[in-house]
Amino acid sequence: MKLAGVLFLLAGWMIVLSALDLLRSNTALIAFVLAGIAVESIGLILLLRSHLRLPEETR
Amino acid sequence: MIPVTVFAETPAGAICLFSLLLVPLAMAGLALIATGLGRSRSAAHAMLASLCAVAVASIVYVVCGFSWSGFAGGPAHVWLLRGKSWNWIAAQPFFLRGFVLDGSPASLAAVFGMFGAGLAAIIPLSATMDRWRLRAICASTALLAGCTYPIFAHWAWSGGWLAQLGVNYGLGQGLFDSGGAGTIQVVGGLTALSMVWILGPRRDKYSAEGMPTAIPGHSPVYVVFGCFLAWVGWLGLNSSGAILFQHILPGKVALIAVNTTLSAASAGMMALLITRIRFGRPDASITANGWVGGLVASSAATALLNPASSLIIGIIAGVLVTYTVDWFEMWLKVDDPGGAIPAHALAGIWGLLAAGVFARFPGQSSPDGQWLAQVIGVATLVGFVLPLTYSLNWLLDRVYPQRVESDGERQGMDLHELGAGAYPEFVVHSDEFIQR
Numbered sequence: 444m445k446l447a448g449v450l451f452l453l454a455g456w457m458i459v460l461s462a463l464d465l466l467r468s469n470t471a472l473i474a475f476v477l478a479g480i481a482v483e484s485i486g487l488i489l490l491l492r493s494h495l496r497l498p499e500e501t502r
Numbered sequence: 503m504i505p506v507t508v509f510a511e512t513p514a515g516a517i518c519l520f521s522l523l524l525v526p527l528a529m530a531g532l533a534l535i536a537t538g539l540g541r542s543r544s545a546a547h548a549m550l551a552s553l554c555a556v557a558v559a560s561i562v563y564v565v566c567g568f569s570w571s572g573f574a575g576g577p578a579h580v581w582l583l584r585g586k587s588w589n590w591i592a593a594q595p596f597f598l599r600g601f602v603l604d605g606s607p608a609s610l611a612a613v614f615g616m617f618g619a620g621l622a623a624i625i626p627l628s629a630t631m632d633r634w635r636l637r638a639i640c641a642s643t644a645l646l647a648g649c650t651y652p653i654f655a656h657w658a659w660s661g662g663w664l665a666q667l668g669v670n671y672g673l674g675q676g677l678f679d680s681g682g683a684g685t686i687q688v689v690g691g692l693t694a695l696s697m698v699w700i701l702g703p704r705r706d707k708y709s710a711e712g713m714p715t716a717i718p719g720h721s722p723v724y725v726v727f728g729c730f731l732a733w734v735g736w737l738g739l740n741s742s743g744a745i746l747f748q749h750i751l752p753g754k755v756a757l758i759a760v761n762t763t764l765s766a767a768s769a770g771m772m773a774l775l776i777t778r779i780r781f782g783r784p785d786a787s788i789t790a791n792g793w794v795g796g797l798v799a800s801s802a803a804t805a806l807l808n809p810a811s812s813l814i815i816g817i818i819a820g821v822l823v824t825y826t827v828d829w830f831e832m833w834l835k836v837d838d839p840g841g842a843i844p845a846h847a848l849a850g851i852w853g854l855l856a857a858g859v860f861a862r863f864p865g866q867s868s869p870d871g872q873w874l875a876q877v878i879g880v881a882t883l884v885g886f887v888l889p890l891t892y893s894l895n896w897l898l899d900r901v902y903p904q905r906v907e908s909d910g911e912r913q914g915m916d917l918h919e920l921g922a923g924a925y926p927e928f929v930v931h932s933d934e935f936i937q938r
Contacts, residue, residue: 449889456885459878463671464583469871476877483885490892494699495835 444493451486455479510605514745514752518610521741521755525617528735529556529624531728535794536628538724539787539840543914544632545720546924551639552624558640559623559647563616568601569594571615571652573608574661574747586670588663592656611746615655618686619647621739625690628840630697632704633911636919638904642697645894651689654887658685659747664882667875674872677879678861680743681736681801683853688883689891691847694838696892701905703837705912714831717839722786729770729793736762736797744805754805761804762797765816769796769849772820788824791841795823795849802850802876803857811860818856819849851880 462475509515533552540548563571572578572592581588594601603609623643627634657664658679668676679685708714719725741758744750750758773792777785799819800812807815826844830836836843858876898904910918917923 449892452885452889456881459881459885463667463878464586473874476874476881479885480877480881483881487884487888490699491834 444489448486448489448493451489452483453486455481455483455486458482508605509607509610515605515607515610517752517755518742518745519605521738521745522610522613522617524738525614525621525735525742527731528739529617529620531730531732531735532621532624532628532794534724534728534731535790536624536631536728536840536842538721538728539628539719539790540631541717541914542720542925542928543916543923545916546922547636547915547919548627548631549924550920551627551634551636554636554640555623555627555643556620558643559619560616562644562647563619563652564598565648566596567619567647567652568592568598568612568615569596569652570649571655572660573611574659574665576608576660578656578661587666589656589661589666590663591653592660607746610742611659614742614746615652615659617739618655618682619651621682622651622686622690622693623647625687625842625846626694626697629694629838629842630701631839632915633701633905634697635904635906638898638902641898641902642693642895642904645898646689646693646891649894650693650887650891651685653890654689654883655685657882658879664875664879667878668871672871673875673878674858674870675863675875677854677875678748678803678806678857678872679801679854679879680747681740681804682743683798683801683850683857684879684883686739687798687801687846687850688854688880689887691843691845691850692883692888693891693895694842695836695847696888696895697904698836698838698843699892700895700899703835704839705908707837708835712835714835714837719787719839725787725790729790732794732797733763733766736766736801740801740804743801748803748805750805757809758804760809761807761812762800764809764812765800765804765819766793766796768813768816769793769799769820769823772817773824776821776824787841788827791827791845792820792823794841795819795845798846798849799853799856802853803861806857806861806863808860808862811856815853815856815860819852822848822852851883854880 458479466472537548572594577593578589579591656662664677667673740762741755770793774784774789777788796816796819823844827841854876858873
């Protein structure tokens, strides 16, 4: 799940970068930047969830 | 022969230089806050770790960090994509070879970058107190100052692709981050989050049912004095950054001082008010976190804000920090004793976004697309910097375990790593706050 979280974060950023280079319309650019951030949010949630379980030695 | 007037001899340069020399006070302030919010048995370790982090960050930044971050107009690796230039990374020689520190804007930017690296390196320490080995702190700081920080610093400050979003894609004036709300604070805060995840919480912080236990800081006096020092340091940070990266006139320093102070004051008072209402008494540590959050949020574009905007930015930063400190601890099991993640990462992100909404250039309204440039900056921090710093520190942890042994944690970092306590004449209490 940690690896998936990291990959989602990077994928979201790549969507933002690609949108910047490929899209000319302002509306489409905004939509794809927001979509990239939504993908990053999924990655962040995955990373947060994967660290919710506390290691035994810390209890 | 007529001597060439160097930037540092102009009024703007002189004020910039003076402001720059105040920045180490911000590091001292953050170090004191971290120490005060930690346990007494790890106090000396916390201060020494802060000093070591600043030392390692400064050395590594000069050795190789500046090579990647560079300065605006300096040599860089640039790709041409569909007719647009993407400036990815600087191409300066290592060890500042061939680079003259003569008071030019480029040389002051190098000093600013070095101090920024030190400041960013201190931030993770307050989130990872009582469990992070000193040698691991030095190694992790080297990764931060030599890799993560300079890359983003180049993109935001040195003519990198984020700074050129305005020129290339018509997004306002490119990313605003003159005082390092993103480049210093969010980078440091996300590194703190990565380290908290990698190290795990302190022993006995959570019960078997996952309920957090309050482990209060040992010295509110250090914490509040740290806030005063940080305030002075931030006045220097915001002033020098605005002169270097936004080319403001020296007279604007008065506005910067007012805006920085208003933002910190409103955030601190908001935190105090909320804790007074929620708990019946004001909480010194959360008020201090609110104060720092206000300073951080003011850093993105303080010279381009009016005082009313700064007040609003500070109020929202104070609310954000106060509630997220609890939220991280209670629901996300993030053990961050210094509140570094809310006060630096979240307040920094808020500062960047607020700059896109509130910043105004003289004689014109907010440039079109400025808010989108700020959003892309935040997306880059979360989508690139967080995975990078997490992966680098995870790899380091595989090679050299970064968490101290459980015996060391029980004994305290001072005795375990330094061989002596910070307060040898005091009676050392057991963990009276731990619920058994």
